Amino acid sequence: MMDHKGKRLDFFLAANSPVGFASYFGALDGGDPAFTTYILGGCPGCGKSTLLRRVGEALLDRGETVEFIHCASDPGSYDAVLCPGLHLGVVDGTPPHGMVPRYPALAEQFVDLYRFTDPAAIAPHREEITARLDESARLQRRSGRFLSAAASLLRDNSAVVTPCLDLPKLERYALSTAKRLLPPLDKKGRTFDRFLSHLTPSGPQPLCETAAGFGRVILLEDSYQTAAPLFLERMAKIALAAGYDVYACYSPLSPYDKLEHLVLPEADLCLVSEPRQNAYAQALPTPFRHVYSRRFTDLDALYPYRNRLSFNKKAAKELVREAARLCAEAQEAHRQAEALYALGTDRAGVDALAGLLVEKLTAR
Structure with missing residues (x-):
């Protein structure tokens, strides 16, 4: 056991983008053939992010370099923790990440958290949960359209600037x-x-x-x-x-x-x-x-385009600001759904499983 804390790196593996949900989850291992991915499956609000944080902190305490992967929709939460030095990662495999095992039980192992959510306990909230999740998805799609417009303007600026480099x-x-x-x-x-x-x-x-x-x-x-x-x-x-x-x-x-x-x-x-x-x-x-x-x-060559460049930058900034506002609304709708799912979740069971997973991974 190492007696010094490891190095922490914070990243995203996905982003809201002009092309929708842009993801690098399919290549998170960097091509390492020895990498093992533990895929978490569970309902929103069941404690996946808390489990990931516990695993990451335990690996840091072990002295490892650990990537904390933040959630694209809620940067205060986690979608994964990755430890290249130990050839392992623990990942939230639920949509929109869509982690599908390529080599089950070999390169990937499934961790079932669905069993800690009681369908009967959340059934009375079905209509509200589905409405909130659908609303979140709709707002994310609308946000993407604003990002697409902003990206188009910024590409026009690049087309102007590149010949002047x-x-x-x-x-x-x-x-x-x-x-x-x-x-x-x-x-x-x-x-x-x-x-x-x-x-x-x-x-x-x-x-x-x-x-x-x-x-x-x-x-x-x-x-x-x-x-x-x-x-x-x-x-x-x-x-x-x-x-x-x-x-x-x-x-x-x-x-x-x-x-x-x-x-x-x-x-x-x-x-x-x-x-x-x-x-x-x-x-x-x-x-x-x-x-x-x-x-x-070449600033002299760029000077005739100054009004065009300035307009594009200002317009893109406003479009991005509106996209961010829509993202905030989408996040709030998703959190409301998570809170309802949490009403039917056995958090003690999730915590116990998290402890076992931490013990297993830090013993490697």
């Missing part, structure tokens, strides 16, 4: 940065796809605690979020080739093709991007390095 200069800077900070490792690197920020009910919000846990942080300030993703792509490729495990964190507004942040635990390095210096700059310890996108941008 000095890509060779950006490439040289990435290579020189990597040479200083990423000495080659004698192993093969792996890529883990994640989200480090998310459209929360209180608006766009990064998980600053993850970045704050690193000794070296590079803050990329990029008003149009066009140069920063390209720089991060190049850094990710260099780091992977040098043998580093790369946590590639995508933008919720472009969830499968635009990097927003990069986390390199083995280098004690985190690269985060923002349109302006605000949330990260306030939360991160100093000193940390700044990289400004204007060093790669």
Whole structure:
């Protein structure tokens, strides 16, 4: 048993996005053939998030590096805890995550929490529960339409800005940065796809605690979020080739093709991007390095498009704000359904099972 606390990393594996519920749950193991996933099945409000927190904290106490995966709809709750060092993860497998075992009893093991909810106890609330869950889903879909409109405007800005970038200069800077900070490792690197920020009910919000846990942080300030993703792509490729495990964190507004942040635990390095210096700059310890996108941008060439760019940014901000409001309403509707499910849940039974699971996983 190790006598020091391990390293905690906070991420999302899913996000509300312009294409609906964008998920990396299907690739949470990073391609590790020895990985075992414990899939939790249970009703809303039965205590899955509490169980996940207990497991994660127990693994931290054991000295392991643990990923705490926050819920896409309620960042105060958890959808999973992952421990790559022990080749294991515990995951909420209920919709919308849709965790279907590929190799049952081998790569995945099912943990049944449904048996702790008494159908007879919640039957009187059936109409209200279904109404609340349907309302939550409707609001999430409507939120997605606003996000789609915002993403379209931001893509127009990228189309304007990209031809004004000095890509060779950006490439040289990435290579020189990597040479200083990423000495080659004698192993093969792996890529883990994640989200480090998310459209929360209180608006766009990064998980600053993850970045704050690193000794070296590079803050990329990029008003149009066009140069920063390209720089991060190049850094990710260099780091992977040098043998580093790369946590590639995508933008919720472009969830499968635009990097927003990069986390390199083995280098004690985190690269985060923002349109302006605000949330990260306030939360991160100093000193940390700044990289400004204007060093790669022909500002004179960009000047004729200033009104178009400004309009798109302002309109997208308003659309995202409305999407966040709808997400807050969806979250509240889901919480109301959870509270009704909890009326029929044997929490003592769930707690006992959680204790057994913690004992099993920490004995590995």
